[in-house]
Amino acid sequence: MFYAHASLEACDEIRDVIETYGRASGQLINVSKISVIFSKNVLEDLKEEVSSLLGVEMVASHEKYLGLPTYVGRKKTATFQYIKDNLAKKLNTWKGKMLSGVGKDILILVIAQALPTYAMSVFQFIKIFCKDLEQMCARF
Structure with a gap:
């Protein structure tokens, strides 16, 4: 760039x-x-x-560059909505599978927590957004 x-x-x-x-x-x-x-x-x-x-x-304008938004305005939650959407999609596919409690924990630890990591290494996330992600995982 x-x-x-x-x-x-x-x-x-x-x-x-x-x-x-x-x-x-x-x-x-x-x-x-x-x-x-x-x-x-x-x-x-x-x-x-x-x-x-x-x-x-x-x-x-460019929507994304290297998988990250190029512009983050005032509405940060809307900008990073794609992370929530990806997580929700993954959680829905896992719901249909017969997983033990430990299996679910491992999926959440390994995959669900990895989804926002790249974006979080570049941008500072607001606390509300992080709590939303935690709640999505807790409902799983």
Whole structure:
């Protein structure tokens, strides 16, 4: 992920970095997987010029990057709702299985607690969200 001012000079620098990385690593860069987002303060003409110069798609926003939300606003619970949904889906599939109390404990410890770990390593979760996850596991 690169951050830069929306200028033709910055565009040249980014392109140089991408080309240098490709040469150094021996990897081909797939420009169809690259996109660019601009601040609302950037003029439309400049957006189009930078986008075409880099040869990448211009998008309004990225939902996720490496599996994590790229923007966390005021409604943190809504942003991380996908974790609750994933946990609920897993718990529902386990409910139909005949599991002992110990089996359920192991599933919760190993899998259910691992779901939010990656996101929690990057973002500070609010206590209410963590309590919701605990309650979901307790009902299982």
